[in-house]
Amino acid sequence: MASIEFRGVVKVYDKKNLVIDDLNLLIEDGSFTVLVGPSGCGKTTALRIIAGLEEVTKGSVLIGDEDVTKKEPGDRDVAMVFQNYAIYPHMTVKENIEFGLVNAKVPKAEREVVVAAVLKQVGLERHVDEKPSKLSGGQRQRVALARAISKKPRVFLMDEPLSNLDAKLRNQMRRELVELHNKLKTTFVFVTHDQIEAMTMGDCIVIMCDGRIRQKGAPQRVYNDPDNVFVARFIGDPGMNVYPMEGGGFFGFRPRKVGFAGSGDNGAGVDASGDDGPADNASGDDAVSWPGRVAAKEILGSEVLYCVKTKLGDVMLKTSSAGRGMDDLATVSVPRKNLVFFDQNEDRVRDENEIRRLAGGRLGA
């Protein structure tokens, strides 16, 4: 178990492509940290730097209190699970797991015990002597997981390990990984481009874009209190509605925090991650509204996702009632307290006075 620290890490590929720009990040001991961001944001590179598969151009990496910047991958006491499983195709399940243990000179008797234990843990006891080609995608990923667990590393690294699995299995593996983390209490670093994965699994989320960290925090925190427009739009399904304001700057609101004016469902039902409960009737003085027309409707089961065309642009709206149909005229309405504001640089504005100044009737209403 160990913390991980990036100190001023810069990574440049081929002397011209800046992938990671001055990364300073502390990943806490025992945390389940998720690096999330769109492709090309540097999250995988950051992970590979921890593993030692990628050298840093500048800066240093610490695991525990030890500077591992120059250490070989095999000497860093980390284990990694890859997107494409990366199990050895010609070896049986057992041999796959044993390979690293043999290299680490673990005695045979101990190896047997470890292999049996990890296979039990991932539920593959009956496949000990099978070749990977006989296994399903989910089983292969379990082999990779078992191989990682068997090494009892200080740090688990996972590079989009679930993205090759089908949706059902992915959900299941998600839960299993969280359980595994609770059991092992080791530091997990998980890379994904899927914000749902990030939100559901991590206890700390690091949102990256263009080689920089845009926000770091607990899932609740980054959802409710985004630091900038990028995070607001990236986190949430769909992300926050964000629009420019006439005098510069931006404002936005979650699809859950907006409702149809004059109907029962106003300004959002209970928000799954809601800090402030359902809004009051949103058509009062404390709300802003925009007339529009329903352009798309997606039934999600218990909820309905609408896309309403207004003069602001497309407004995404998530509600529990399916009352509106396509092309219906509808006025969307948001309680003022549910609005969040950003300045010209797309950074969050939290100061009350500054918000009042920004919000003075320039919301395009």
Added chain:
Amino acid sequence: MNNHKFALARRGLEMLGLMALACVFVFPFFWIVSTSFKTLMETARYPPSLLPENFNPINYAAAFASNNFPRAGLNSLFIVLAILVLQMAVILPASYALAFKKSRLEKPLFALILIGLMVPDQVTFLPVYLLFSKLKLINTYVPLIVPFAASAFGIFMVTQSFRQIPKDVIEAAKLDKSSSLKTIWKILLPSIRPTIICFALFSCITHWNDYFWPFAMTNQESLRTLPMAVAKLSSVDSVKQWHVIMAGNTMLILPLLLVYLPCSKWIKRAFAYNGVK
């Protein structure tokens, strides 16, 4: 229904064509073996007989007893195996570097190797001969083996199959504390077994059959290889002993066939290899 008949007829024609083609390839071998059992008289008869009247295995004894035949066979075997071992020792690390180590030199080096693939022996043998003669190594095994240690063809083939192995697998091995050599030996080699077997066959066949190079590099009886011993069968007497020559040829071909036949499926696989994705 008509369509079905048409397809059947077409398939039949295809089979006929393929069988005819197969005969074209198989017949020379059949002729060699058939002639090797005839008597001298029978080989000269016109029209020729397809099968020998009596089987005369004595021809084999005659071929075997002539021209240091056993020694030549051992020479061939030794040279072929020595070349193969050296080739593997060079090809595997070279291909590993070309396929997995990022370097600015990688592309030019690979291109250079490809160019090497296009230069025939006949172009290089003279400078190579002069080199070895200056080193006083002519009439040893060295010039028969060492020039083939680095096979451009082999490096090309193995590099290409290494490149098909997911990079993740090698990285996983690195995290498993595996050294480069161990990764090659334990992870990569088993993954490209079809390619290795295929290349080994090509190499063995080429050097087993090679006549030109040993002929150019040696002039001592004790160093001669099997193809030269067989060739010499035809120049001993004024009358061509076809039956003995063909017995020699059969003995030359047989080991190759015995090795090749069980391995032929690997050759097919080598050109259609895909790892576990």
